[in-house]
Amino acid sequence: MNNRVKSVLALLVLGFATYTAQADEVKLLNVSYDPTRELYKDYNTVFAKYWKAKTGDDVSISQSHGGSGKQARSVLEGLEADVVTLALAYDVDQLYQKRKLIPENWQSLLPNNSSPYTSTIVLLVRKGNPLHIKDWDDLVKPGVSIVTPNPKTSGGARWNYLAAWSYALKHNNNDEAAAQAFVARLYKNAAVLDTGARGSTTTFIEREIGDVLIAWENEAYLALKEFGPEKFEIITPSISILAEPPVAVVEDVARKHGTTEVATEYLKYLYSKEAQEIIGKNFYRPTDPEIAAKYAKNFKPLELVKIDAFGGWNAAQKKHFADDGVFDQIYGSGK
Amino acid sequence: MNNFRRTAIASIINLTLLSAGNVYADDSSVLEKRIRELEKRLQQLDKASALSSPSATAPTNAAVTPEVEKLTRKVNTLERKLEIQDEVTTGNFQKLPTFDAGPDGFRITSNDKQHALRIGGAIQADNRAFFNNPTAEKVGGVPVNSPAGPDNILIRQGRLLLEGYVYKDINFKVLADLASTNLLPDAYIDYTYKAPASLLVGKFKPSISLERLQGDSDGVFLERALPSNLAPNRDVGIQLHGGFALPGYQAEKVAGPIDSKNAFTYQIGVTGGAGDNGSNSTDGRTNGAPAAVGASSTSLGGNKEFDARIFAQPFQHIGNKWLEGFGVGIAGSFGNPNHQSINKQVTSNGQSQFVDYTKTLNSSGVASNTGGVVSNGRTSRIYPQAYWYAGPIGLLGEYAASSQHLSSNTGGKGGVNNVEQTNKAYQIQASYVVTGEDNTFTGVKPLRNFDPLKGAWGALQLAARWSELTIDSDTFRLLDPSLSARKASAWTIGANWYLNKNAIIRTDYENVSFTGGAGTTTAIANRPSESVLSTRFQLAF
Numbered sequence: 001m002n003n004r005v006k007s008v009l010a011l012l013v014l015g016f017a018t019y020t021a022q023a024d025e026v027k028l029l030n031v032s033y034d035p036t037r038e039l040y041k042d043y044n045t046v047f048a049k050y051w052k053a054k055t056g057d058d059v060s061i062s063q064s065h066g067g068s069g070k071q072a073r074s075v076l077e078g079l080e081a082d083v084v085t086l087a088l089a090y091d092v093d094q095l096y097q098k099r100k101l102i103p104e105n106w107q108s109l110l111p112n113n114s115s116p117y118t119s120t121i122v123l124l125v126r127k128g129n130p131l132h133i134k135d136w137d138d139l140v141k142p143g144v145s146i147v148t149p150n151p152k153t154s155g156g157a158r159w160n161y162l163a164a165w166s167y168a169l170k171h172n173n174n175d176e177a178a179a180q181a182f183v184a185r186l187y188k189n190a191a192v193l194d195t196g197a198r199g200s201t202t203t204f205i206e207r208e209i210g211d212v213l214i215a216w217e218n219e220a221y222l223a224l225k226e227f228g229p230e231k232f233e234i235i236t237p238s239i240s241i242l243a244e245p246p247v248a249v250v251e252d253v254a255r256k257h258g259t260t261e262v263a264t265e266y267l268k269y270l271y272s273k274e275a276q277e278i279i280g281k282n283f284y285r286p287t288d289p290e291i292a293a294k295y296a297k298n299f300k301p302l303e304l305v306k307i308d309a310f311g312g313w314n315a316a317q318k319k320h321f322a323d324d325g326v327f328d329q330i331y332g333s334g335k
Numbered sequence: 336m337n338n339f340r341r342t343a344i345a346s347i348i349n350l351t352l353l354s355a356g357n358v359y360a361d362d363s364s365v366l367e368k369r370i371r372e373l374e375k376r377l378q379q380l381d382k383a384s385a386l387s388s389p390s391a392t393a394p395t396n397a398a399v400t401p402e403v404e405k406l407t408r409k410v411n412t413l414e415r416k417l418e419i420q421d422e423v424t425t426g427n428f429q430k431l432p433t434f435d436a437g438p439d440g441f442r443i444t445s446n447d448k449q450h451a452l453r454i455g456g457a458i459q460a461d462n463r464a465f466f467n468n469p470t471a472e473k474v475g476g477v478p479v480n481s482p483a484g485p486d487n488i489l490i491r492q493g494r495l496l497l498e499g500y501v502y503k504d505i506n507f508k509v510l511a512d513l514a515s516t517n518l519l520p521d522a523y524i525d526y527t528y529k530a531p532a533s534l535l536v537g538k539f540k541p542s543i544s545l546e547r548l549q550g551d552s553d554g555v556f557l558e559r560a561l562p563s564n565l566a567p568n569r570d571v572g573i574q575l576h577g578g579f580a581l582p583g584y585q586a587e588k589v590a591g592p593i594d595s596k597n598a599f600t601y602q603i604g605v606t607g608g609a610g611d612n613g614s615n616s617t618d619g620r621t622n623g624a625p626a627a628v629g630a631s632s633t634s635l636g637g638n639k640e641f642d643a644r645i646f647a648q649p650f651q652h653i654g655n656k657w658l659e660g661f662g663v664g665i666a667g668s669f670g671n672p673n674h675q676s677i678n679k680q681v682t683s684n685g686q687s688q689f690v691d692y693t694k695t696l697n698s699s700g701v702a703s704n705t706g707g708v709v710s711n712g713r714t715s716r717i718y719p720q721a722y723w724y725a726g727p728i729g730l731l732g733e734y735a736a737s738s739q740h741l742s743s744n745t746g747g748k749g750g751v752n753n754v755e756q757t758n759k760a761y762q763i764q765a766s767y768v769v770t771g772e773d774n775t776f777t778g779v780k781p782l783r784n785f786d787p788l789k790g791a792w793g794a795l796q797l798a799a800r801w802s803e804l805t806i807d808s809d810t811f812r813l814l815d816p817s818l819s820a821r822k823a824s825a826w827t828i829g830a831n832w833y834l835n836k837n838a839i840i841r842t843d844y845e846n847v848s849f850t851g852g853a854g855t856t857t858a859i860a861n862r863p864s865e866s867v868l869s870t871r872f873q874l875a876f
């Protein structure tokens with residue numbers, strides 16, 4: 001190919017590439033799980049002020065909320081999230097496994113396995129606790145109607161399931177068959193399986209369906225705050241699961257949008273004192289030791305099982321929540 | 336009747352109606368029957384409640400409330416389950432692609448609008464009736480080279496179109512023509528990331544001739560005018576193109592080598608170089624023929640052709656209908672082919688050859704049927720062009736000058752075997768939509784589709800055209816002037832009946848007169864004029 005041709009071709013492609021490299025106004029999309037609406041509403045205001053003071057730039061953050069699994073699938077199907085703040089590591093990891101939207105080592109990029117806050121699973125009952133619910137085994141009794149989301153779509157629902165499983169293992173000498181039978185009885189008592197945790201809260205509180213809501217700890221406290229302790233009570237079970245909702249920059253999308261720097265800082269700032277205060281005020285468990293100590297009195301002590309006890313999320317997902325997994329077996333037979 | 340019981344039973348009826356929405360139509364009669372039975376039972380309960388003594392038959396609150404409360408909770412639970420089911424179903428439905436079929440073909444679009452496919456096609460069935468007898472075509476007792484005719488009925492186009500986009504900005508077009516030797520006229524990818532800059536790669540129409548850039552089904556006449564003989568038809572290459580809007584307006588992203596939407600447009604391309612009236616095939620062959628021995632390949636890597644075009648519609652949005660439809664531009668190209676074969680020049684509607692680059696002269700000035708003339712050396716084109724559309728009126732004009740260096744293998748008259756040639760052509764065409772619809776570069780859309788029983792007749796457009804093509808006189812130092820004409824002048828009148836957006840019936844009468852192109856090398860005569868009445872039935876979607 002002669003030099004003239006090469007020059008013209010290079011000019012054509014360079015002209016095109018230069019034009020397309022222009023940056024747009026800074027906007028972020030945070031795709032999150034269901035119950036974090038109030039948390040990120042407060043946090044986004046604080047972060048925008050911080051970013052403006054630091055860089056002089058304006059940033060506007062849009063939120064998308066839904067069941068964690070459903071949200072991950074939306075991002076995989078093209079929802080252009082700059083960051084994801086989902087309920088569990090498995091859902092975030094799918095962004096790497098299925099489409100390489102995030103790096104393989106995403107969880108090590110931020111402190112505490114990229115979890116700036118934790119939570120757990122508790123039980124919310126109606127005032128007076130008419131059915132005398134004290135622990136997980138009360139939920140499987142005949143006549144008790146429970147409300148919990150669907151583990152196929154909701155991250156919180158998977159934490160709920162594993163919390164119940166943990167209890168059943170502990171009280172049955174780690175007998176897996178007994179644990180499966182226990183969880184089967186639990187889901188037989190499920191009145192409704194919403195697609196997400198917030199939907200379950202709506203079902204229980206506004207539609208007055210069910211006797212017990214198995215809920216995120218922060219959701220339960222928010223319900224008390226919003227509707228008043230004269231309507232509901234929180235029952236802290238003897239054992240539950242340590243829920244570690246992780247966060248990640250969707251690097252593939254952020255690179256395309258030119259938002260990598262602000263998206264990274266958006267997640268890093270979740271670990272700041274100011275953000276950890278907001279986390280505590282919204283009834284999540286802060287990971288900053290100083291702030292965590294300040295809010296510790298809000299949470300009753302209980303035994304917390306980590307996901308490591310299940311071999312990690314990949315193993316748990318494969319065994320319990322994948323197609324034809326344990327949940328499909330028990331819910332199919334429990335209907 | 337107790338209010339709790341009435342509420343519970345009414346809830347059951349509501350649930351039945353809710354679930355009726357999810358049941359196929361065939362089962363609706365069954366559901367309606369159930370609803371009527373429930374309503375009858377409700378009325379009976381009401382009557383029984385009204386007739387009986389309240390003190391004797393009304394249950395106490397203590398006995399009724401738990402049962403009815405339980406029933407109410409059950410109903411609420413069922414309602415909530417239905418809501419969740421609807422939410423999931425709606426979510427699933429929203430993920431489904433949408434299917435559409437209509438005048439624009441068949442379209443499939445993903446739910447997120449990021450991907451789409453359109454399936455279209457075009458069929459043109461033509462009849463050509465020549466007002467001369469081709470077997471009798473003789474001038475001075477010598478048969479005419481490639482005489483006009485004979486009468487024929489043919490499928491001019493039998494096209495299948497696939498076009499669309501993936502990830503919103505990556506457009507594609509694949510056009511197959513099963514009625515042509517050029518089986519794949521178009522096959523390209525166009526990345527329209529931004530309106531001012533898009534990159535097109537593949538096989539497409541080089542942006543040179545304005546009439547050539549008009550859609551193959553959108554023209555006013557059955558065939559393009561004589562200046563199209565001097566522009567390439569299709570070529571393989573790469574093109575940067577884009578459009579700009581007037582201040583205060585936003586430019587549109589337009590895929591493909593022609594943009595009639597934006598106020599200012601440009602195209603800059605590098606192609607294989609198909610030559611005048613030529614088409615490069617996808618394997619790099621020019622005009623269907625392999626490169627001559629000793630010639631370089633026309634695939635990317637050899638000598639290429641560069642073309643550029645700018646076009647402006649400076650009065651867009653001005654609010655004056657007499658000015659808004661005006662567009663003017665200029666296109667040009669240059670290349671340096673190496674022994675590239677030259678396509679024949681043909682009349683428009685008759686499609687008969689009147690310049691034959693295989694019929695040459697030897698050094699004695701005698702006809703030679705061996706060898707031929709090829710394009711070998713620098714080529715260039717200049718193509719000023721313009722159109723104007725205002726209401727039912729349409730005008731289009733262009734001028735073409737195409738220069739190339741000709742080489743003859745056999746040597747021309749007097750031993751000359753290389754000449755510089757500049758052929759020139761122009762056309763001016765006018766059209767008028769008698770039924771009042773807007774006349775546009777992309778066709779006419781009837782206000783009322785053809786439906787004679789309702790007194791609707793579609794749209795009627797009348798048109799006239801004058802065009803000329805003059806071959807450089809130096810050419811005839813190489814070409815046999817008794818077998819190739821020096822000049823062709825054509826006038827055409829036509830009528831187009833648009834039955835609807837997709838179906839058109841066209842009729843043209845064209846007369847072409849020639850200078851030279853017949854007789855003998857020592858007594859050159861004019862080739863007999865060609866008169867042809869052509870009719871086309873066209874469906875394009």
